[in-house]
Amino acid sequence: MMLCTSAIAGIDLSIEKDVLELGVTASVTDNTYLFIGGDTDEWVGIGLGYHTFLTPQWKANAYYEYGLENDWLVDEMLGIDGVKTHTHFVELSATRYFEKYAAKFGITNEYVRNGFTWITVDNANKYSGYISLARYFEHLYVSGKYEYHYAQDKSDMVDFNQGQASEWELSIGPMRPIWKVYPYAQVSAFSPNGTYYGMKETDVSWTIGGRISF
Numbered sequence: 656m657m658l659c660t661s662a663i664a665g666i667d668l669s670i671e672k673d674v675l676e677l678g679v680t681a682s683v684t685d686n687t688y689l690f691i692g693g694d695t696d697e698w699v700g701i702g703l704g705y706h707t708f709l710t711p712q713w714k715a716n717a718y719y720e721y722g723l724e725n726d727w728l729v730d731e732m733l734g735i736d737g738v739k740t741h742t743h744f745v746e747l748s749a750t751r752y753f754e755k756y757a758a759k760f761g762i763t764n765e766y767v768r769n770g771f772t773w774i775t776v777d778n779a780n781k782y783s784g785y786i787s788l789a790r791y792f793e794h795l796y797v798s799g800k801y802e803y804h805y806a807q808d809k810s811d812m813v814d815f816n817q818g819q820a821s822e823w824e825l826s827i828g829p830m831r832p833i834w835k836v837y838p839y840a841q842v843s844a845f846s847p848n849g850t851y852y853g854m855k856e857t858d859v860s861w862t863i864g865g866r867i868s869f
Contacts, residue, residue, distance in 0.1 A: 664680060664681050664682050664868065664869055665679075665680050665866045665867055665868040665869060666678070666679050666680075666866065666867045666869075667679075667680065667692075667864065667865070667866050668864055668865055668866075668867075669862055669863065669864030669865075670862065670863050670864065671860055671861070671862040672860055672861075673695075674694050674695055674696050675694060675695045676692060676693070676694035676695075676864075677692060677693060677694070678690060678691065678692030678693075679691050679692065683703075686705055686706060686707050687703065687704065687705050688703075688704045688705075688706075689701075689702070689703055689704075690702040690703075690704065690720065696724070697724055697725045698722060698723070698724035699722070699723050699724070700720050700721065700722035700723070700742075701720065701721055702718060702719060702720030702721070702744075703718070703719055703720075704716065704717065704718040704719075705717045705718075711752075712751060712752050712753075713749060713750070713751055713752075714749065714750045714752070715748070715749050716746075716747070716748045716749070716750070716761075717745075717746070717747055718744075718745070718746045718747075719743075719744070719745050720742075720743075720744040720745075721741070721742070721743060721744075722741070722742035722743075722744065723739055723740070723741060723742075724739065724740050724742075725739065725740070726739060726740045726769050726777060739769070740767060740768070740769045740777045741767075741768050741769070742765055742766065742767050742768075743765065743766045744763065744764075744765045745763065745764045745765075746761055746762070746763045746764075747761060747762055747763075748760060748761030748762075749761070755790065755791050755792075756788065756789065756790055756791070757788070757789045757791070758786070758787070758788050758789075759785075759786070759787040759788075759789075760785070760786050760787075761784070761785050761787075762782070762783065762784045762785075763781075763782065763783045763784075763785075764780075764781070764782055765780075765781040765782075766779075766780055766781075767779045767780075767781065767816070769810075777810060777816065778808075778809040778810040778816065779806050779807060779808055779809050779810065779816035779817065779852075780806065780807045780809060781804065781805070781806045781807075782804075782805045782806070782807075783802050783803060783804045783805065784802070784803050785800055785801060785802035785803070786800070786801055787799065787800035787801075787824075788800075791830065792830070793830070794829060794830055794831070795827060795828060795829050795830055796827070796828060796829075796830055797825075797826070797827050798824075798825075798826045798827075799823070799824065799825050799826075800822075800823070800824040800825075800826075801821070801822070801823055801824075802821070802822040802824075803819070803820075803821055803822075804819065804820040804821070804822060804851065805818075805819050806818055806819075806851065806852065816852055817851075817852075818847055818848065818849060818850045818851035818852065818854075819847070819848040819849070819851060820845060820846060820847045820848055820851040820854070821845075821846050821848065822843060822844065822845045822846070823843065823844045823846075824841060824842070824843040825841065825842050825843075826839055826840070826841040827839065827840055827841075828840070832868070835867055835868070836865045836866070836867050837865055837866045837867075837868070838863075838864070838865040839863075839864055839865065840861070840862070840863055841861070841862040841863075841864075842859070842860070842861050842862075843859070843860055843862070844857055844858070844859045845857065845858045845859075845860075846858075
């Protein structure tokens with residue numbers, strides 16, 4: 656989505672492959688916002704963010720999110736349902752605005768832990784750094800993003816949850832709402848450098864979504 660989007664109240668809906676995600680963002684103060692979301696893959700999350708303009712051209716943002724989802728690997732391999740995976744996600748970013756452009760730089764850190772005590776399956780520390788560029792035209796915007804991913808395995812799965820990967824994204828959307836909805840389309844390619852979380856081949860996916868602001 657476009658980089659100039661502020662942390663204002665709104666409802667976000669997106670579809671990626673066969674997963675539907677719905678999220679609600681609400682302003683708590685002028686500089687803080689609350690996010691609550693979930694998807695059809697049995698994930699739910701709640702997050703709190705803070706953003707402020709350091710200068711008229713520079714904006715800083717900090718965000719924390721706690722997530723909870725079913726442990727699919729334990730369910731498929733051991734037939735044990737109800738085991739939950741907990742995630743703690745932190746993102747720090749800065750955005751630089753120009754007349755018709757914007758550039759965003761950020762780093763993320765995510766701690767993944769599952770609910771078992773006698774065997775750990777999903778446990779990993781995941782890190783990433785990214786850069787995103789957007790070009791604004793009269794009626795639409797185009798943005799691109801590159802993100803480098805690195806994961807450290809902290810489980811009993813013998814180096815399963817680790818590796819390095821590169822991710823590219825390209826998004827397009829209108830500058831003005833269509834019937835109060837800001838739609839967008841995105842294509843992304845996730846390419847492991849060797850093996851990343853069991854992945855060895857590049858995965859290409861499409862996402863269609865939109866935001867209703869209120």
